[in-house]
Amino acid sequence: MAPVTALGEEMHALVERLYPLCRSITGDGVRATLAIVDEYIPLQVHEVPTGTRVLDWTVPQEWNIRDAYIADATGRRVVDFAASNLHVLGYSTPVSATMSLDELRPHLHTLPDQPALVPYRTSYYKPQWGFCLAQDTLDALPDGAYQVCIDSTLADGHLTYAEHVVPGQVADEVIVSCHVCHPSLANDNLAGIAVAVFLARRLAEQTPYYTYRFLFAPGTIGAITWLARNAEQIERVKHGLVLACAGDRGQLTYKQSRNGDAEIDRVMRHVLHTSQRPHTVREFTPYGYDERQFCSPGFDLGVGSLSRTPYAGYPEYHTSADDLDFVCAEALADTLAVCGEAFAVLDRNRRYVNLSPYGEPQLGRRGLYDSLGGRSDAKQAEMAMLWVLNYADGEQSLLDIAERSRLPFEAVAAAAGALRDAGLIKA
Amino acid sequence: MAPVTALGEEMHALVERLYPLCRSITGDGVRATLAIVDEYIPLQVHEVPTGTRVLDWTVPQEWNIRDAYIADATGRRVVDFAASNLHVLGYSTPVSATMSLDELRPHLHTLPDQPALVPYRTSYYKPQWGFCLAQDTLDALPDGAYQVCIDSTLADGHLTYAEHVVPGQVADEVIVSCHVCHPSLANDNLAGIAVAVFLARRLAEQTPYYTYRFLFAPGTIGAITWLARNAEQIERVKHGLVLACAGDRGQLTYKQSRNGDAEIDRVMRHVLHTSQRPHTVREFTPYGYDERQFCSPGFDLGVGSLSRTPYAGYPEYHTSADDLDFVCAEALADTLAVCGEAFAVLDRNRRYVNLSPYGEPQLGRRGLYDSLGGRSDAKQAEMAMLWVLNYADGEQSLLDIAERSRLPFEAVAAAAGALRDAGLIKA
């Protein structure tokens, strides 16, 4: 992994700012999150009313919470939302009551196998209330009466998501998506948000070929809402990447798109392989993050997913141990670097046609070839030109040619540029 | 292999009953065999007259035999059909003569490398007579005059074969075929007959989707006769399995159909692999049993062949050592079990279409999904539903989805049932 860099530290600082907010699939926590992101890159924020039909789903009521606790007979808060927003079951209905521990137990969620950790649980579509706490905490609670309070509201409102667009030379789009619905979980998915933000900034420094659209939306219902509202123009999305669990110390994991051979799949495999980073490539599964929606068979977009340790693959997953120490600046910077390298390939990966396909064109008289024959040390640049000329058939991309020739993509792209300037190939 | 079961013993008992009969490609031995099978499952017996043109062939004369022996000068039968019907070259013309051992020798068939065993030999299409005997027996014969007698008839008559049909919900058929032309050889093919009989019984206990047609016919000419008489309706045969050498103690061998990727090939490979039985899968070869005819290029049916130790792969093959001890109840029961498992998959292996392919349908509001989010232990049933929804495109079968997802076929089939009942997919 890369050494600690100022950039990595900046990314981690963003994670730190976002960490305390109580996000969910709707509500003010999402809005506060997007407001901070907007300080880094300008966002277009969308508010979609409760009850709106989105594909097979309906936008739910908006959930907001102010306070929540379990207090013992002395009034001491033994479980307190103020200490960690994980303590409340996401989308809990309000409650204010006093009850025995036994009455309370069905509403308590723990991790018996990880007794020191608080689990992350939600109940978006079945109205109920509950608390999450460490098994150790639960075990230490004496019998007796407890005061239970969840000061939440579940009411008609809006689902909130945001977009940021880096304009390109063409209207064809690359979508980069990350979920913004998890509360105080650092790797899942504040790390993904941070990578997306800094990636957008980096792309804006160039004029990329593609238009890059960054989507910050709650998981599942947010992606579904975006898809429902953009179904008409969906064919402009040519490639995409879902970012999640992007900041832990594990090696990189790329999960392929549904068909497994989309251009983003080929690009990511190429960059991960040629950069010699330890990594894993996984086949698509219809489970995980919002690639589930982008790769549903009706849309079937060329969208993959980049993580470090993937979904549910680490013991800290969906627990209070997924905290600010669990993600590190080096990993954040490394994930960002890979995204940058991959998009640098994707963005230049054209298909060209050789305009002089009968025999080799005479490169020498065009100044493209060394004049002295007989030497065996043919230069890489010349080889790259011969490879591009031979395989530029309108079907094979520069990446195809780089992989076939085992030449660096950079060399192949440079050769294509020279040949295009010489009028020998055209896109 | 499975422990000895009552079913395995019952199958072995059928083999024992059939063993003494002198079967050939025509004649009363075949009729007697079918009469016994008919006691287990009702048969429709067909008699096709000598001289009938069947594809490129002609139904030959019918052969029957009453007695045959070689007796020495003292009248002692040194080779005797009554002791084993293998002693006579199948389809021997009649003979009654006295001759020297040297005159007799060209008519004697032995196995010099297996001197204690009697070989199995036939001459269906070139009229000749002969005896098969152990090399040891031959070596012990003194010179001198021998009385030679084969009391056989070769005359216009019929070729006999039989069918048993287990009706299904659709007219599309699965054909299960076994040859009934070998005399006292237990594995080749009384074991195949026994498996077919008990498989038919088992299928009849359900109402299968496909119609299952069991064919009991002499090898080569029998299959060719059936194909000639059923060529008009052959397209109803969607899948098939030839059973042979099904009862020895060796591991299972599946020989694929001609194209190697027929549905029966995929099903058999899946069941053999997932059941963790030791087994071998072989590519198609145009030699072996009646898959040669079903997989001739004009028909090119999706018919594979299931054996234990395959054709010519064991030293007992086509010798007197392929006897009642060579086949065992456990192996017969195991072969039957595999067939049952395979047909259970084949019979339910539909292709469905997702009726709600844009994004995931909301399973929760249909009662198909656990309401509590955040847990990483997504249940197999839920995963199976997501896999089916994502890949139910009318092209991929449930078996495709099971293999892709590495979920049990049972789980995938159950998920498909639930989704179909919820109106989310249709066949």
Add this chain to the structure above:
Amino acid sequence: MAPVTALGEEMHALVERLYPLCRSITGDGVRATLAIVDEYIPLQVHEVPTGTRVLDWTVPQEWNIRDAYIADATGRRVVDFAASNLHVLGYSTPVSATMSLDELRPHLHTLPDQPALVPYRTSYYKPQWGFCLAQDTLDALPDGAYQVCIDSTLADGHLTYAEHVVPGQVADEVIVSCHVCHPSLANDNLAGIAVAVFLARRLAEQTPYYTYRFLFAPGTIGAITWLARNAEQIERVKHGLVLACAGDRGQLTYKQSRNGDAEIDRVMRHVLHTSQRPHTVREFTPYGYDERQFCSPGFDLGVGSLSRTPYAGYPEYHTSADDLDFVCAEALADTLAVCGEAFAVLDRNRRYVNLSPYGEPQLGRRGLYDSLGGRSDAKQAEMAMLWVLNYADGEQSLLDIAERSRLPFEAVAAAAGALRDAGLIKA
């Protein structure tokens, strides 16, 4: 490798005769070379005028050279064309001057890493003059004045190439090409010329199915000229082989055609593999010999290339060490033998159609099958017939069937012949 044979010695003798001639891409050295080849096989020689447009190129001026040397102050020739034609940069413009060693240096080419060897260098398209010499020679030269002379002419004339055709039964052609432009380099490519010559002789002893066209032409510009002049009839070229570096002691290397699955590729792989010669098969690269032109995307012919140690793969490559000792009679004979074996397969590799595809035809009544059934040692010839019958579908060639069945091509071809004579298959 094969033992020394008279044929190998004869081939080496041809290499020896050609070795001293100063060949280049034009000029009398090429003509003298073709005149010697014409003593072995009759050639049709073509002369194409300077300035003729050939595809993207133009036929250059013709180059001839009579003498060249660098002489020291005493008149001693320290570098002398008469000693080796490698000493002159190919296509050197004339020069006659006296200059200091420092003035001379930019015109001198050496191999610092192989200080005892003279490199081979050319400058076809950029007018300049130069000498090639051993680094050791250069290092021994004292400062001082040197007389420099290159008595060459670069003038309008012709490019010379030749063809030899072995007529076949059909107009479809196999092209065998070798370059004739290198001066005193034995492996690159006098060995290729020798193999081509003796291969043509061998083919002429039969009446092959294909027409075989042998092309002796200067590298690159010669192949391009031939292609330009034959573009109209190029579709008659069905297969081809470029011969180069065919006589060194290394193992055989076959470089595949551009698409990698041309029939010549399959044949060469099959013959190299089944003959159990150590060998390497390489993917196509758009660099090497004239396969670059034949496999340019506009032509995209099924042309591979056969070498022993391939292009630039040996330290002697393009140096004075590629001499008469570097090639040996055994290697030349072995390369010839492989070509002969490959063309024997290629020439008979038909696609047949089974005229009796429903069930197996009855081979016995046609005398094609052993009459005695029951034996497990089915003969190879019978197996080959069954394989041909089953797979003769007009798509699969005899080579496909040989590889699928793992039977020798000879057995499959013989079976096809028997079945064709029996009227069971047709081409």
